[in-house]
Amino acid sequence: MTRRKIQINVPSLARVEGEGALHLKIEQGRIEQLQFRIYEPPRFFEQFMQGRHYTEVPDIVARICGICPVAYQVSAVNALESLFALETTPWISNMRRLLYCGEWIQSHSLHIHLLALPDYFAEETVLGLAAKEPELVRRGFAIQEAGNRLIRFLGGRSVHPVGIQVGGFHHAPAVSEARSLLSFLEDTLPQAEALLEYLAGMALPEQNQAFTSVTLAHQEYPIEQGELISSTGLRLQPEQYESHFKELQSPHSTALWSLLDGQDYLVGPLARLNLNQAVLPAFLQRHLQRLGNPFPSQNMFHSMLARGVEICLALYEAITILREYQPDTPALELQVKAGVGCGWSEAPRGLLWHRYRVDSEGLIQEAKIVPPTSQNQARIEQDLRHSLHQFGLDHSTEALRLHSEKVIRNYDPCISCATHFLKMSVERQG
Amino acid sequence: MAKPTLAVHKFSSCDGCQLALLNMGPDLLALAEQLEIKHFAEAGIVNESAPVDIALVEGSVVTAADETRIREVRANSRYLISMGACATSGGIQALKNLAEDPSAWVGQLYPQTEFIDSLDRSHALKAYVRVDFELWGCPVNSRQVVAAAGQLLQGVSPVDNREKLCLECKRAGQVCTLVTRGEPCMGPVTRAGCGALCPAFGRACYGCYGEAELSNGDALQRRLEGLGLAPERAAARFRLIHPDQQQQDPLQLSGGDHDPA
Numbered sequence: 001m002t003r004r005k006i007q008i009n010v011p012s013l014a015r016v017e018g019e020g021a022l023h024l025k026i027e028q029g030r031i032e033q034l035q036f037r038i039y040e041p042p043r044f045f046e047q048f049m050q051g052r053h054y055t056e057v058p059d060i061v062a063r064i065c066g067i068c069p070v071a072y073q074v075s076a077v078n079a080l081e082s083l084f085a086l087e088t089t090p091w092i093s094n095m096r097r098l099l100y101c102g103e104w105i106q107s108h109s110l111h112i113h114l115l116a117l118p119d120y121f122a123e124e125t126v127l128g129l130a131a132k133e134p135e136l137v138r139r140g141f142a143i144q145e146a147g148n149r150l151i152r153f154l155g156g157r158s159v160h161p162v163g164i165q166v167g168g169f170h171h172a173p174a175v176s177e178a179r180s181l182l183s184f185l186e187d188t189l190p191q192a193e194a195l196l197e198y199l200a201g202m203a204l205p206e207q208n209q210a211f212t213s214v215t216l217a218h219q220e221y222p223i224e225q226g227e228l229i230s231s232t233g234l235r236l237q238p239e240q241y242e243s244h245f246k247e248l249q250s251p252h253s254t255a256l257w258s259l260l261d262g263q264d265y266l267v268g269p270l271a272r273l274n275l276n277q278a279v280l281p282a283f284l285q286r287h288l289q290r291l292g293n294p295f296p297s298q299n300m301f302h303s304m305l306a307r308g309v310e311i312c313l314a315l316y317e318a319i320t321i322l323r324e325y326q327p328d329t330p331a332l333e334l335q336v337k338a339g340v341g342c343g344w345s346e347a348p349r350g351l352l353w354h355r356y357r358v359d360s361e362g363l364i365q366e367a368k369i370v371p372p373t374s375q376n377q378a379r380i381e382q383d384l385r386h387s388l389h390q391f392g393l394d395h396s397t398e399a400l401r402l403h404s405e406k407v408i409r410n411y412d413p414c415i416s417c418a419t420h421f422l423k424m425s426v427e428r429q430g
Numbered sequence: 431m432a433k434p435t436l437a438v439h440k441f442s443s444c445d446g447c448q449l450a451l452l453n454m455g456p457d458l459l460a461l462a463e464q465l466e467i468k469h470f471a472e473a474g475i476v477n478e479s480a481p482v483d484i485a486l487v488e489g490s491v492v493t494a495a496d497e498t499r500i501r502e503v504r505a506n507s508r509y510l511i512s513m514g515a516c517a518t519s520g521g522i523q524a525l526k527n528l529a530e531d532p533s534a535w536v537g538q539l540y541p542q543t544e545f546i547d548s549l550d551r552s553h554a555l556k557a558y559v560r561v562d563f564e565l566w567g568c569p570v571n572s573r574q575v576v577a578a579a580g581q582l583l584q585g586v587s588p589v590d591n592r593e594k595l596c597l598e599c600k601r602a603g604q605v606c607t608l609v610t611r612g613e614p615c616m617g618p619v620t621r622a623g624c625g626a627l628c629p630a631f632g633r634a635c636y637g638c639y640g641e642a643e644l645s646n647g648d649a650l651q652r653r654l655e656g657l658g659l660a661p662e663r664a665a666a667r668f669r670l671i672h673p674d675q676q677q678q679d680p681l682q683l684s685g686g687d688h689d690p691a
Contacts, residue, residue, distance in 0.1 A: 041442050041492045042548055048525035053663060056670065059636055063522045063671075066446020066569060106453075114452060118474060125474035127462050141455035148453055156627035158453060159446040159569040160638070163631060171631035 022384070022404055026393050034388075036381050036408065038373075049367040054080055054166055054336070054358055061354075062160045064369070065414055067110065070103040070151065071347030072354075072369075073164045074224050079354040080166045082238065083341025084334045091328035092168045096224045098321045099154040099163065100345070101314035104223065105192075106147025106158060107348035108269070108307040108314075111412045112199075113140030116304055119406050120202065136198070139191050143311060146188040150318055153181050168331030178325040185322065189315045192308075193287065199308040200291035204301040209386045211298065211379060212260060213271035216346050221279050221313055222272060224345050229275055230260070231296075238342035241353050247374065257378045258370055264378035267350025268411060269306035270297065284312055300383055300410045307412075336362040347372050349412050373413045380411055434583050435482040437469035439503050441489030441496050442523060442552065446569040447514035448472050448488055454572050461576070465583075483508045484579055490516040490523060491553040504559035509582045512555045513575065515568035515671050519640055522568070524552040524674040554677045563588050566621050568638040568671045574623065591622060592643035595635055598622035604629040614654045614667055619645035638671040641678045 025033035045064055052060065061076045062069035074096055081088065088096075114126045117136070123129045130137040148158040153173055155161020163169050214234075216226030228236040234244065247256040259265075274296035280288070288295070288309065294302055295309075338360040344353040350372030357366040387407045388400065395403070438448060451458060452473065467473070468480035485507035491500055504510055515521040533550050555561050563582065565574050581588040595617040599606070604626055607613035613634035617626075621639040628635045647668060654664035672678060 041496075043442060043492075043523040044526050045523075048523075048529075052666065056636075056666075059670070060522065063444050063446075063568065066444040066449050069444075069446070110452060114473065125470075127459065127467070127473075130459050137459075138456065141458075144453070145455055156631055157569075157571070157624070159449050162628050162633065165633075170628075170633040 022408070024384075024388070024400070024404065029393055031385055031388065031393070034381060034385055036377065036384060038377070038413075046367045046369060049364045052364050054356070054362045054364060057356070057364065058164050058166065059160075059162070061369070064371070066159050067107050067414060068103060068347045068349065068352075069160050070100055070155070070164075071345055071352050073161075074100060074345045075343050075347075075352045075354045075369075076356075077164060077166050078225065078343025078345060079238070079341040079356050080343070080358070081334075081341075082343055083339050083356065083358060084166075084337055086167060086332060086334045088168065089328070089332065091172075092330075092332070093224075094321050095154055095169055095172075096164075098318055099151060099161070100224045101318040101321075102147045102150025102153070102155075102158075104147070104314040104348050105311055105318075106144055106151065107412075108311050109140055109144040109147060111348075112195075112304060112307055113137060113144070115412070116409050119402070119409065139195060143188055143192055143195065146185055146315065149181055149184060153177060165331055167334045168329075170330060172327035172330045174327065175325065178322050182319065182322040182325075185315055185319050189312070189319065192312045192315050196287060196305075196308040196312055197291065199305045202304075204299070204304075205387075205391075206299060207301065207387055207390050208298045209300070209383065211382070212263065212265040213274045213296075214260065214265045214267050214351060214375075215272040215275050216344065216351065217276055217279075219279065221276055221317075222346050223314075223317075226346070228344070228351070230265070231275060234260075238344050238353065238355075239340075241342065241344070241370075242355075245353075245370070245375075247370065250377075256374050258375040259378060264382050265375070266300075266379050267372050267375045268303065269310050269348075269350075270300065270303045271350065272346060273306040273309060280309070280313060281316055284309060284316070287312070300387075300407065303410045303412075336360065347414075349373065349414050350375060371414070373411075376411045376413065380408060380413070383407055383410075433464065433466040434484065435468050435480070436465045436579070437478075437480060437482040437485045437503075437507065438467070438471075438473075439469065439478070439485060439487045439489075439499075440471065441487065441500065441517065441555075442492040443489030443514070443516045443521065445472065445488070447517075447565075447567075450513075450570050450572045450575045451486075454576075457572070457576075465579070478502075479506060481506045484582060485510045486513045486575065486579070487511065487517050487555055488513045490520045491555065491558060492523065492549050492551075494549065497549075497558060500555055500558050509562045510555070510559065511563045511565060511578055511582075512561050513565050514570045515566065515638065515640065516552070517555050518564045518566055519672040519677040520552040520554050520674045522671050522673070524672075524677065525669070527551045527674045528669065552674070554674075557677070564590070566640040567623055571624075593622050594618060594642040594645065595620040595622050595624070595626060595629075595639065598624075599626035599629045602626050602630065605632075607632060607634050608653070608657075612657050614657055614659055614664065616650070616667060618642075618650050619647050619668070636667065636670055640672045 021037045023035040057076045058073040061072040064072050118129045151158040151161050155163040213231040216222035217229045218226035247258050250257050340357045342355045353370045355368040391403050468482050469477045485503055512518045578588045607629050608615040615634040616637040617635040620637045621642045623639045651664050
């Protein structure tokens with residue numbers, strides 16, 4: 001064992017969304033201190049939503065994250081529609097799923113090609129990767145564009161789309177638009193399948209560790225709705241969330257930490273696939289089997305393959321919905337009601353839970369949002385401790401830094417989501 | 431001849447305006463052939479203090495550390511472009527500027543406030559440094575970004591189009607949501623630039639491109655009240671994506687390195 005004392009500071013993490021940093025202190029072959037720090041400053045969304053009308057909520061919460069605005073919009077309308085006891089029509093439910101598929105495709109493809117893959121080619125950016133693997137990057141851009149087109153179909157633009165309202169949508173697109181989109185998606189699906197094959201063939205670190213997976217579950221693969229399940233046997237409805245999940249402030253981070261009964265846990269593509277493989281469409285199950293299906297998996301490096309599976313799934317679902325597409329009444333009338341509504345959905349990076357208290361005028365009295373990145377934050381630190389030990393602390397500082405970044409990127413942290421600050425008492429747990 | 435250089439900096443924001451570049455697909459590679467990208471953390475290029483020809487800056491200034499950082503960015507850049515609502519007018523998080531005691535937000539809500547670096551207001555970049563061009567929009571689109579950067583590099587001053595959304599909407603042949611459906615549309619006071627997306631969907635504009643030239647807010651406020659909206663709710667429509675009126679006017683705050691009032 002070498003006796004050395006090193007400190008690694010990564011003052012600004014590249015290829016993550018938002019602002020985060022890592023502080024690692026190793027003394028005599030042991031990690032003395034390890035801090036994954038989110039320093040994205042607070043933006044106070046929950047505070048300034050107070051007093052706003054419920055109809056403004058979808059446009060406000062979209063601004064929490066430029067990469068997953070649809071997730072914020074859908075979790076918000078789920079919460080408010082549950083309060084107003086609104087049963088959506090099959091058309092509205094299908095269109096919500098369709099729009100959300102667009103966001104998964106766009107966000108996952110951006111993550112794989114622009115943020116994660118350059119690591120595996122010793123490149124810092126997609127530009128370097130494109131010089132080495134032009135076809136790989138071209139295909140990635142095409143898949144990302146399919147997602148963006150899908151969001152534009154129902155949302156007008158892919159960042160902060162304008163289509164969703166509480167009660168449904170503002171607009172039902174014409175059949176002709178659906179047809180041209182459909183043919184683009186049909187051309188994209190084989191490319192996504194080729195990507196999946198490619199990802200399955202990659203040599204990945206074998207680093208298994210124990211963690212609890214948390215995801216929604218439904219008769220279909222969970223995207224825009226479902227009940228919460230965990231690998232420890234939990235089953236919850238949205239209004240029961242706070243009885244098991246608690247948040248704590250950590251001095252070194254501006255995002256709150258969420259713990260499940262005092263323990264860290266995982267949300268996101270790997271957690272979803274670990275617990276929902278049985279509801280994948282048959283063609284994807286066959287693909288996975290042929291590719292030596294590693295799921296369920298306790299190796300976080302399988303997250304990228306899980307994203308590949310989910311891109312194929314989302315394209316398949318979108319194609320299925322679009323083949324039957326007919327315009328319909330885009331929104332339902334609703335009765336405003338005072339009370340508290342909770343709702344959730346599966347953002348590309350994992351479970352996203354919202355709660356609103358509304359008065360009889362429809363004004364928001366209180367809002368609470370728990371984004372996926374604060375749920376994964378405790379898990380990321382645990383993973384780093386574990387992975388760096390397994391990787392070997394004797395590696396050079398530069399190698400440790402690169403490996404840490406790779407580990408963090410498995411979670412696709414969306415640090416801009418660190419908007420969550422709420423009055424609470426200090427708790428001691430775990 | 432050396433390629434012109436570009437940096438993309440981020441302050442407090444949702445990262446959505448950077449997607450105007452990251453969503454360009456093959457055009458992003460083409461852009462990188464024309465420009466050398468020196469700093470763009472989300473794309474993996476980190477060299478924050480590199481001197482560059484053009485700095486695209488997303489996000490607003492909300493911490494003491496950011497006050498120093500934006501001055502450094504200015505010192506290192508030939509042209510500084512504010513990209514999007516947050517950088518240009520303080521953005522949606524400037525809603526805290528309207529609160530009576532915004533410092534209490536951290537104080538009330540955080541168990542341990544000493545760890546939080548947060549100013550009482552969300553400031554546009556022009557509150558601290560000279561800004562050469564402003565790109566309005568929440569979010570901006572790729573066309574706006576590429577056009578402005580291209581013009582500056584050709585030595586042409588980009589034109590700031592402050593016309594009203596109504597004009598863009600009429601040219602697109604949309605039916606007026608305010609006149610025909612009684613929707614509380616902000617088009618008459620909002621800058622063009624988005625392509626009139628909301629009216630195309632039959633919904634009212636909610637003002638994400640900021641205030642247009644010669645806009646008559648008082649008249650629109652009365653019109654919205656005439657539609658049956660309570661005065662406070664009508665007024666709230668003017669304060670959503672660009673809520674801080676003091677940071678709306680591009681001329682008022684730009685033109686010097688100074689501390690904000």
